[in-house]
Amino acid sequence: MKPKVWEQRKLGDVFEQTSNLVNPKEDEIELWSLTVEDGLTKKSDRYNREFLVKKDDNFKEVRPGDIVYNPMNMTLGAVGYNGMAKSVAVSGYYTTMVAKENYDTYYINTWLKSPQAIRLYRTYATGSLIEKQRVQFPTLSIIPVTFPKYEEQIKIGSYFHSIDNLITLHQRQTDFYKKISFYYISS
Structure with a gap:
């Protein structure tokens, strides 16, 4: 009998959600955004909205090696990976997570934006209107996938x-x- 090379897992077995809240101004962390096209993008490269940052706004820290996604645009592939050597801050609405031990972050990040993954997000997304469907972490956690x-x-x-x-x-x-x-x- 041939050994099983690929194994089925739920994404909740692959990822651990993180939620490190920061204040970009106080913590001197750059404010970044997330786009479908480019993943993590420096805010000032897209548009300057620094004036919208209020003292009590909650932003999440995306540490090196972390993965971040926008629950409202997950079905479009709005996923990013922090491959930099520094942390950045993103909207507190985004979901941040890290791959657990024995999962290669770069492989996982690439897979998360694949057409196969996007089809799965659409299948499991919640919300009555297609344009309002979202994939929160509890929903992401139950999605079954096969990984090498x-x-x-x-x-x-x-x-x-x-x-x-x-x-x-x-x-x-x-x-x-x-x-x-x-x-x-x-x-």
Whole structure:
């Protein structure tokens, strides 16, 4: 008999919800947002809303290695991973979580944005109107998924990480060549 390589788990077995509340101004932590397109995004890169930050607002800290998602946009793939060496602050409405031991965070983060995962979120989302459906952590926790063993997750996660780095490099090169061509056209 062939050994079982992939195992079924509920996402509640994979993740632990975190809720580290911070005040961005007092704790000197940058305020970030979450987009479907780019994941975690620096707030000032999108629009300046610093004036909306009130002293008593609750924001969540997203520590290095944490995963964050927007419950209202989970069915669209609004998931981010903090791959930076610093913590950032996000809306207190977002859900923050960390992968438990023996789960590769980079593999898991990539899977969370996959078409297969998004179909599952849509199946389990709560709310009567499609545009108002959400996936809170208790709902996410009951979703059954099949994952490879940890060693294979690491290999797959590493592969995706390499691809992401290559895409980033090519994007920087493209941006650089656009600037150069603009300079020569303008001169």
